[in-house]
Amino acid sequence: MSEDILKRQIKKEPLSLILTHYIPLKKNKDEVKANCPFCKGEMSINDTKGMYWCFPCQSGGDAINFVMKLKNLKYSDALIDISKKINLEHYKTEDKSCERTIGQVMTIEQLTSAFKTQALLLENIQKEIAELKAIVSSSKQTPEKKLKAHQIILATAEYYKTDVTLIKSKSREEIPAHARHVAMYILYEYENFTYKEIASIFNRDHSTVVSYCEKIKSAHKTYQNIRTDVETILSKIGFAII
Ligand SMILES: [Zn+2]
Numbered sequence: 001m002s003e004d005i006l007k008r009q010i011k012k013e014p015l016s017l018i019l020t021h022y023i024p025l026k027k028n029k030d031e032v033k034a035n036c037p038f039c040k041g042e043m044s045i046n047d048t049k050g051m052y053w054c055f056p057c058q059s060g061g062d063a064i065n066f067v068m069k070l071k072n073l074k075y076s077d078a079l080i081d082i083s084k085k086i087n088l089e090h091y092k093t094e095d096k097s098c099e100r101t102i103g104q105v106m107t108i109e110q111l112t113s114a115f116k117t118q119a120l121l122l123e124n125i126q127k128e129i130a131e132l133k134a135i136v137s138s139s140k141q142t143p144e145k146k147l148k149a150h151q152i153i154l155a156t157a158e159y160y161k162t163d164v165t166l167i168k169s170k171s172r173e174e175i176p177a178h179a180r181h182v183a184m185y186i187l188y189e190y191e192n193f194t195y196k197e198i199a200s201i202f203n204r205d206h207s208t209v210v211s212y213c214e215k216i217k218s219a220h221k222t223y224q225n226i227r228t229d230v231e232t233i234l235s236k237i238g239f240a241i242i
Contacts, residue, residue: 006079007109010063013086014047018063021085022070037070053120060117064109075110148191149201155236156183159229168202182229184209185216190239 010018016025016032025045026033034052036043041056053060059069067078150164156179157164166176167183184202187193188209193201199209219226 003076003079006083007064010079010082010086011050013063015050015052015063016045016047018082018086019045019052019066022067049116049120051116051120053124055124058121060120061113062116065113065117145193145197149187149193151237152186152191152233153183155233156186159233159236181212181216182226182233185213185220186230186233188213189217190234 016027019025019034023034023037032045032047034043034045035041036054036057036059038059039054039057041054043052043054045052050062051060052062052066061069063082064075064078067073067081068075071078071081073081153164153167157167160175160179160182162176162179166173167180169176171177180202184198187198187201188195195206195209195213198204198213199206202209216226220230
């Protein structure tokens with residue numbers, strides 16, 4: 001069987017099926033991962049693209065590249081090694097006349113593989129940029145909103161006789177923690193701040209802010225003293241409740 005045919009047969013096999021002969025794989029729903037044998041970081045295996053990728057050590061490629069790197073083999077030896085593992089008919093070089101052609105095919109193959117690795121790297125960088133953009137846009141706030149948030153936090157701090165730094169900290173002390181939750185609730189309920197904006201002001205995650213706002217909302221319905229607290233704080237900043 002020629003090297004070219006062998007290579008095409010290997011390409012037809014799912015990457016994970018080949019790699020499972022070399023390293024333990026972790027399958028979770030559609031995702032296949034493994035401990036990278038080169039850096040011990042986490043490696044992703046993409047059967048659709050036939051490519052593996054390890055972000056920590058920036059290595060990636062197809063099954064043939066993987067086996068070449070893992071076992072330090074030449075391209076043709078890696079083909080043979082894989083074909084033995086997955087029971088393809090053993091490759092033999094009988095026809096000397098086709099060696100040059102095989103050499104050219106290998107070069108194209110290696111270039112294609114290098115190109116795919118770069119494409120994968122670019123894709124990963126683009127994902128990172130998108131995530132960073134999302135973080136930057138969530139932290140963008142107008143000066144008016146910043147001022148409004150500051151006024152409310154200040155008024156809440158004065159009302160509960162605590163201070164702004166404690167309210168904005170992660171202190172678990174009862175009074176500053178309660179004041180923090182009330183301030184979040186006022187920002188959300190009366191000043192039209194989004195949970196995302198509040199999360200950014202208090203440096204908390206989105207779900208934490210939602211749960212605190214919900215907690216004060218239900219207390220506000222039930223307890224007169226919470227209603228009085230909220231109304232007094234709002235009146236301090238000139239917010240008239242109709
Ligand atoms: Zn790695």
